[in-house]
Amino acid sequence: MSKKWVSLGTLLVLMLIVGWWLISPLFLDETVNEELPPTIEGTETTSAVEMSDGRSEDTQARHYSGKFVNADEKHQASGDVTTFQTNNQQWVRLENFEVTNGPDLYTILVKEGQSTREGIILGKLKGNIGNQNYRIPESTFLEEGDRIVIWCKAFEVDFGFAELFLKE
Template identity: 45%
Template sequence: MVIKKLIITFAVLIIFVIGWWLVSPLFIDKKVNEALPSSSEESGEKEMLGEMMEDESTESKMSDEMNQEMNKQFTGQFEDADQKHSVSGKVITVMDGDDIYLRFEDFEATNGPDLHVFLAKPGQKTSEGIHLGELKGNIGDQNYILPVNADLIEYSKVIIWCKSFDVDFGYALLAVK
């Protein structure tokens, strides 16, 4: 009889914990407010790049394509995935030295368990895309570093995805600004 009560108590406790994990994100918001990435060396790097560009021998070595690729900025607006899951705000790319970040600004999403940020090709399954990490918060400005191999022309869809239920919450399509 005592063992039966312990088993029932343990089962109720497990159900409560799982229920809390699934339901609590619906009424608890996680707010973040990350600063815009910027390098203290950035102004010095720009001056050095300008001096290098003035040198004709260096300029001939740098291809126009490389310059254009470095200067591209991408932007997009988040859209809802469906009526139950909403996402709003904008996404932009920000360079910080050699690193490129995706920055969410004025971001707000329906909260849920186990939310992640992915880059995917339009029409591609989210799980086949590039994982950028867990969503830092469902409200606020936040930054995600892009892997070196992330081609934003090809992987132009930013997706907020619930891993636990395999559900998209929303997305933004990136375009060159």
């Protein structure tokens, strides 16, 4: 009979741990307030981009912006997203950002026509409230229509997204 109680106790402890992991984000917020990286370039930079036919073309670094919208009634997001350049690195910045908290949230760059699952993971969400920066991989080029999505990897659910538009 003692094996039965040990198994039942172990199951109960596991259920409590999983329950805490699933439910605690609903009432615990994590606030982040990252500063901008210190080496932000004040002007647009020019770089050579190789075309699909092998030619290279000089292009100016483009800057994009957008506003977060809710994924649905249960998963809400608000705030601004902007892109910027530092020493040949592209960044995404979330400002005045707030999203419904949840387990296993990630910041994903999704190209037009892709599902969120196929997107590029920029990083685990640092906090569900506040200002934060995410580096875009060097091999990735931003385009108008790309989206920044807050995604729950564990349940494959979007919590909110912002479509990027060329900043004039």
